[in-house]
Amino acid sequence: MQIVKKTWKEMRALTLLYLMLLSLLLFLALIYWPESREIFVKKGKLYSAIAPTDSLKKFFWDVAAPYAEKAAYAAYVAIQHFYKGINIVGIATAVLLGTGTIAKERERGSFEFLTSRPISRDKILFSITGVLTLCLIVPIFITSMAIAWLAPISGQSLPLHGLVHGAIHSSLFVELILLLTLFFSVLMKTQVQVATSIGAFVIFQVGIFFITGVRKVSLFKLTDYEAYQAMIPGNVEYSRLFWSTHIWLILANLALFVATLLLFRKRDLG
Amino acid sequence: MSPPSLEVRGLRKTFAGQEVLCGVDFEVREGEILGLVGPNGAGKTTLLRCLVSILHRNAGSIRIGSIDATRDPVGARRLCSYLPGETSLYDHMRGSEMLEFASSFYEGVDPEIARLAAEAFPLPLDQKIKHYSAGMKQKVALRIALSAPTPLFLIDEPDRALDKSSRQALYRLLLVLKSRGRSILISSHHLAELTEVADRCIYLVHGRIASEEQVQAAQDRLSLVLRARLPGQVEELSLPPGVRILEHPPELHLEADRIEDMNQAMEVLLALHPSSIEYGRPSLQEIYDELFQGAVD
Numbered sequence: 001m002q003i004v005k006k007t008w009k010e011m012r013a014l015t016l017l018y019l020m021l022l023s024l025l026l027f028l029a030l031i032y033w034p035e036s037r038e039i040f041v042k043k044g045k046l047y048s049a050i051a052p053t054d055s056l057k058k059f060f061w062d063v064a065a066p067y068a069e070k071a072a073y074a075a076y077v078a079i080q081h082f083y084k085g086i087n088i089v090g091i092a093t094a095v096l097l098g099t100g101t102i103a104k105e106r107e108r109g110s111f112e113f114l115t116s117r118p119i120s121r122d123k124i125l126f127s128i129t130g131v132l133t134l135c136l137i138v139p140i141f142i143t144s145m146a147i148a149w150l151a152p153i154s155g156q157s158l159p160l161h162g163l164v165h166g167a168i169h170s171s172l173f174v175e176l177i178l179l180l181t182l183f184f185s186v187l188m189k190t191q192v193q194v195a196t197s198i199g200a201f202v203i204f205q206v207g208i209f210f211i212t213g214v215r216k217v218s219l220f221k222l223t224d225y226e227a228y229q230a231m232i233p234g235n236v237e238y239s240r241l242f243w244s245t246h247i248w249l250i251l252a253n254l255a256l257f258v259a260t261l262l263l264f265r266k267r268d269l270g
Numbered sequence: 271m272s273p274p275s276l277e278v279r280g281l282r283k284t285f286a287g288q289e290v291l292c293g294v295d296f297e298v299r300e301g302e303i304l305g306l307v308g309p310n311g312a313g314k315t316t317l318l319r320c321l322v323s324i325l326h327r328n329a330g331s332i333r334i335g336s337i338d339a340t341r342d343p344v345g346a347r348r349l350c351s352y353l354p355g356e357t358s359l360y361d362h363m364r365g366s367e368m369l370e371f372a373s374s375f376y377e378g379v380d381p382e383i384a385r386l387a388a389e390a391f392p393l394p395l396d397q398k399i400k401h402y403s404a405g406m407k408q409k410v411a412l413r414i415a416l417s418a419p420t421p422l423f424l425i426d427e428p429d430r431a432l433d434k435s436s437r438q439a440l441y442r443l444l445l446v447l448k449s450r451g452r453s454i455l456i457s458s459h460h461l462a463e464l465t466e467v468a469d470r471c472i473y474l475v476h477g478r479i480a481s482e483e484q485v486q487a488a489q490d491r492l493s494l495v496l497r498a499r500l501p502g503q504v505e506e507l508s509l510p511p512g513v514r515i516l517e518h519p520p521e522l523h524l525e526a527d528r529i530e531d532m533n534q535a536m537e538v539l540l541a542l543h544p545s546s547i548e549y550g551r552p553s554l555q556e557i558y559d560e561l562f563q564g565a566v567d
Contacts, residue, residue, distance in 0.1 A: 002374045010362065109358030116322040116354065117375040118347040268325045 003127040019139035029080035078228035090174040098181025137171040162234030172249035179256040275453035281330035292477035305468035351418035355426035365395035372414040384417040390439035
């Protein structure tokens, strides 16, 4: 429990900043929805023609075409909050949270103090990962739920269950980045090494996402606009979503955590 | 006879193919202060880190009290308090928070020792640790390590960054712990002070503990040096042929290869009524230097 408290104290400022940033981006996106809608409707076809990816073409086409406004709003929220906001701010926060604990402590030497206490390494890792996971996903759920409350300001509405599905999906994705960062933190000795490695990995994944032929193998294919466009309006049953996508994300997260745990047990941490 | 507080047998540790500890054997008895001596890079810190399982051993066994530390490292750590060589605390915590955080891993603190440690190492506990000097940080680390209610203490260079009075307070506190039956393994470079508190010392040479025979041989070699202050000038000294004069009277400094020669020289000198004569056991520093001739420092 003492490690949980300590980790939360160390990470609460970053978590608060992350929550504020997500909220601000979401708020700005939602209040500018009417303006955006007009622009999209007028220029939808043009954007659709020049959009670099199929998913973006599809988005512009969906909005520009004479579809129901509700679907357009859901698509707008999907791209603004889940595709853009969480994919950028969430991933950056996952890396900062991941490097700010184990790697930082190893670098400054305080990990020697912690690992020489009568507490198992498993408990240390469980405590740290648990706190970081909550720091990362609670703001996602808070802001995603807030959409249902904020949408009526623009005269729109979105079903809560669709937003929950989106929040679960994006949480599982950013958790993957967090666990990958923790794995690198155990493997490497300095924050710079960890940040460089995870940064290179993310940049490579983003890079191949924009190459049509290999996009399907990019990790970001899991969280592109197409992944959210059906989820957010609430048109997909969760059991279908769970067995088609979320189960694999959960298994990948578990596998990464187990790999980190095994490495953490064996590693010399002095 | 009670079992040792710490028993290490055949401990080996390799880093990137290089063996740092090559089969270390020793034990710390109950209520004993054991000094661990060796030059920089000898493996003292590696040894202590292996004892608390921060580093994993390649071979050998470690027993703390009745617990096999290699099988139950958490149980073993409950019986020992470790002071890392490089003080690294949480800078964002206040001194009082750091003490509370550290004590929460054990069943509280030994109240009497905590009181004595607070007197020995007074600190502004309401300040954040990032505002502390190196010496103050070391005092926090010492208060944490020495107040733990454990039967064994593993202390790596506790006198680092401490002034002389704090060092003396530290060694007094170690003697209090010893008087209460606690066992202490202490690594230090302040050999003169270590000599005063340690019941015995072990010497880590090239990853191995020097055997008693090696230490005895070093002591014997060092025993053949004699210093004496003679009153006035001495015209001629009739010393045995095996004795060499390194410095002439009145500050006489002799060296010999055989103990018999030096004993004869001693008889000659005693007849001259020297005002002082030094011909005793070599100091820890001298044994250390003798054992580590040629070693990295």
